[in-house]
Amino acid sequence: MTLKNKINKSISPIHVLLSRIKEDISKKIMHDNSAFILYHKKMIDLTINNEKLIEGELRINFINETSYFVFLCYLYSGYIRYKFNKLLPTGYLAKKLDMDMFYSWYELTDELKAEMLKLINVNLINSISVEYFSGFYESLLDKTEKKRLGQFYTPKEIVDLIVYEAKVDFDEIGMHRKIIDPACGAGVFLTCIIKKMQEKYSGLDLIKYVHTNLFGNDINPFAVVLTKLNLTFSLIVHIRGEKELSTFLEEFCHFPNILLRNTLVVTEEKKYDVIIGNPPYFKTTNSNELSFYSEIIYGQPNVYSLFLYWAFRHVSTNGMVSFIIPQSFKSGLYFMKLREILSKLELVSLINFKSRKKIFKDVEQAVVILTIKNSKRSKNDVNVISKVDNENKETTSFQTSMDNIIMDKRYNYFIFIPSTDGILGLIEKIYNSSANLKENGEYLFGTGAFVWNQHKDLLIEQKTSDVIPIVYAGYIEKYNFNKKDIYNEKIGKKQFALNNDRLKTMISTGQKLIVQRTSTFEDLQRIKACLFKDDFIMNNSKYLLENHINFLYRKSDKSQAIETNVLKFYLGIVNSRLLNVIFSVKNGNTQVSSSELNLLPIATSQQDAIIEAVNRLEGNITKALIDSLDEIIYENYFLSNFEIDIVRNYRR
Structure with a gap:
């Protein structure tokens, strides 16, 4: 009972x-x-x-x-x-x-x-x-x-x-x-x-x-x-x-x-x-009332991050802060300044809960118990514990250096909370030997500009001569563009938008690498990407990318097309098991943001082989071919057999 x-x-x-x-x-x-x-x-x-x-x-x-x-x-x-x-x-x-x-x-x-x-x-x-x-x-x-109070037993x-x-x-x-x-x-x-x-x-x-x-x-x-x-x-x-x-x-x-x-x-x-507790979890808007938190506020703050900052500012020297909070603070830009402060303190322990659904009733939120000592960052190891839920089921623990948990400014102070210690050395090796799009190269990921529910007056279900197709995130599958019927009369979601001057700056053209911006937290395949099918490009000279889609563009000119082979290379990289495991370890919510994609470690030693493997998947997406591509990705990052086994066997 x-x-x-x-x-x-x-x-x-x-x-x-x-x-x-x-x-x-x-x-x-x-x-x-x-x-x-x-x-x-x-x-x-x-x-x-x-x-x-x-x-x-x-x-x-x-x-x-x-x-x-x-x-x-x-x-x-x-x-x-x-x-x-x-x-x-x-x-x-x-x-x-x-x-x-x-x-x-x-x-x-x-x-x-x-x-x-x-x-x-x-x-x-x-x-x-x-x-x-x-x-x-x-x-x-x-x-x-x-929900208003953000409070749960x-x-x-x-x-x-x-x-x-x-x-x-x-x-x-x-x-x-x-x-x-x-x-x-x-x-x-x-x-x-x-x-x-x-x-x-x-x-x-x-x-x-x-x-x-x-x-x-x-x-x-x-x-x-x-x-x-x-x-x-x-x-x-x-x-x-x-x-x-x-x-x-x-x-x-x-x-x-x-x-x-x-x-x-x-x-x-x-x-x-x-200072202990379970602070409220909900988003609020920045206001004069929150001027005390200006140091950390970026965009729309979540109240739990304000409580954590308050704790940092009100804990005595060598005092302890222990909160259970959402894992979204690990990687999002909204929390970067908070992570920077945390990176200078002594992280005592992280208790990671694998289940989103078994901790708080009526809440599906991935959470972690974060314990910090208010002293200068030391060489003491961090105790990392992984639990399925709040009971003593399948608990694993290990100790590791704080350097393995919190990255530096280059990578926005990302926080890794792995379920095993074996993955940490692998992640360090990959980041140390790779570049990222933000700092290197010609390309970046951005986010679609069309917010469909802000333009409901322009939406139409039937195709006419003067409409623009809308590309929704739901069309994106791993290596496959699957245009579906998304018509929803109740909320007003439709397939096309009437051509209108206010859409001019949102229009896209040509072939693109597109990525879903939302994902299932429990799924290791957090990044799902594809290219458009040829017939879509042939039949649509322009289209609108909705704001739940990320896309690859050329830094020098967003409107300039990117060579197909370049798109195929990045398609193989971001869809790979290796980068999805890395993303899963550092990402704390269901969002796949463009800023995080731009900081993924990119290696190019097997670029041609990756492109050829992606070509073989066209019209023939099988597990065997995907596994074969993953093997090339492992070689691209110079992984040993032992490291490959870590990736293959990794579970949340």
Whole structure:
């Protein structure tokens, strides 16, 4: 049974009551909506690019959160009554948990209160745990809200790994080290810290440490409440007697360092010894609010990269940063400046997850646990671990020099995260003995200029005398141009565009090497390229390349045709297993960007043989001929039999 099902089963008796409470809240805010106005204003203040906030959706969230808050306060009070035989007003606890008064304004009617007290029983109280409260948070957020916040429940196994990698060892660090989760959600990382501390500390010593040294920020007020509850129930089991309980409730249970705060936009000089967590993943737009991050912003930033930069700037000397983040930071231009900063620090470990689908529910994102020490780059080896998912399945690990993981400025500080150490020496050899298009030669890859959904008024399905065919990425297969029927009435996608002056600068002509710009992350054949078939060129003097296609062009003149043999040579190179393995190791997302193609290692020792092998594939694309071409590619890069076996046997 899943965690969510367990939670739903355990709270099912109160579902009807919660619905009635929501109805009562709705009626009350119709007469006096001052609490919602306060909530709404705060949410706008906390959110970058708040145009994404919809008042109706916020109102629903507010009502749901308030009803859950009331239930949890009664559960909290019931726990103290059952475990310590102490009666404590629910309103007192509510104000401690909700310092901003978003939810604690609401009081149950006498009738609803009587029903609530009946439902808070021993079985329900005994089910309280970190997973219980975290599951509440997960079940409260619908998919839309999760996407807006970029927040997803972090599995316990991931939390444990990150805390372990961050070297949070309380036998060494004593009671002074400050630890923060800058996007704390329900507080699962902080409660994991407490569990580690329990091995050495207990009672008020433990409580005082947490009160003084554990920090958490979040932009969701209900997440702040749940973090405080998780901390409370991680600590309260260590309280000995009524005196310690009273001290905790009077002095510590408000947790002043757990804040409703947007970490990214608050100016702060404080340094932390350990910064851990699972920051949000979503793209935002550059704005004045993000001026602190101008050093790293290039194009459209992803919020997780801003959190990583924030961590670099707020971690103490020799402090540790450990985040689970998407692998897209490894190679994209958007993250190049961030990688440059990282390249100067000490990379401690990388934990690579092969599966995109088994880490976070509802998220297909290739992720990695990145752990960095804020000290100058050293000669210490990096620990590289590959796991299938968050369980202990098929785990492999090795240690290697940081020089083998992060490339230099020539190659945009690309980061390699291989599944085996054998591939690293091979990659180093190939890059050291090869050139790249960016620095050498006559050619470069660029990206198609036609964005079809920006020109829907010009699109047409039937061919007439005054239309231009559109070449879509879906036509591109490995060594084969396969023009398909892509007509989609619902979204307006069509095969042709009416000839129009505004398309003049987007028109292409002649034979070209074209490459898909998107790929399947799990597939080792990440680069799929082809040439146009002769009949397409004969029947179409001009065409439009959509923006999900990369193409090879002459540096001196984009419009000048490239010799067919040159196109065939590069076709064989980019489609080869060798370069696809290399691309797979360094690329962290589904994109095949022109900038990354331009930095692929290109060798030419077997240029004529490669062209001849590509010629043999025309009209006869077989596995045997492709394998034969791959053998020539291996010879082109002077690979030994041992190195060839590494490439043949490489798996993600």
